[in-house]
Amino acid sequence: QERLVDSGGGSVQAGGSLSLSCRAPGITTGRYFMGWFRQTDETPREGVAAIDSDGTTTYADSVKGRFTISRDSAKNTLYLQMNNLKPEDTAMYFCAAESRARWDRLRDWLGAQPQSWVYRGQGTQVTVSS
Numbered sequence: 001q002e003r004l005v006d007s008g009g010g011s012v013q014a015g016g017s018l019s020l021s022c023r024a025p026g027i028t029t030g031r032y033f034m035g036w037f038r039q040t041d042e043t044p045r046e047g048v049a050a051i052d053s054d055g056t057t058t059y060a061d062s063v064k065g066r067f068t069i070s071r072d073s074a075k076n077t078l079y080l081q082m083n084n085l086k087p088e089d090t091a092m093y094f095c096a097a098e099s100r101a102r103w104d105r106l107r108d109w110l111g112a113q114p115q116s117w118v119y120r121g122q123g124t125q126v127t128v129s130s
Contacts, residue, residue: 003024003025004120007022014086015085020082029078031099034096035069035109036048043091047115051069058107058110063089082126091126093123102116
């Protein structure tokens with residue numbers, strides 16, 4: 001199931017920025033919703049941001065105005081630019097791809113419980129210190 005390769009995590013101080021990348025080798029990403037999720041040992045897994053092949057985006061309320069999701073179809077790569085990071089953003093982040101046919105709206109997929117995906121990355125750690 002893990003066929004996505006995510007990277008770019010690290011440690012920053014509050015207010016700093018990080019950029020995550022997610023490669024999808026051998027996958028026609030235009031067929032899928034693409035998104036970022038995060039999880040810690042103490043909190044449930046949360047949908048952070050998602051994007052459709054036409055560029056439609058949706059975000060969790062907790063990251064609106066600070067995070068930006070984008071995709072480069074030519075490079076089969078998904079990105080997450082994270083600005084003004086807060087300690088509560090500390091988590092393991094991973095990218096995921098879901099069949100568009102399973103959902104009516106992008107937001108429904110991002111907020112679904114339990115989450116579902118066809119492919120996911122192995123995860124990259126983001127740590128924000130105060």
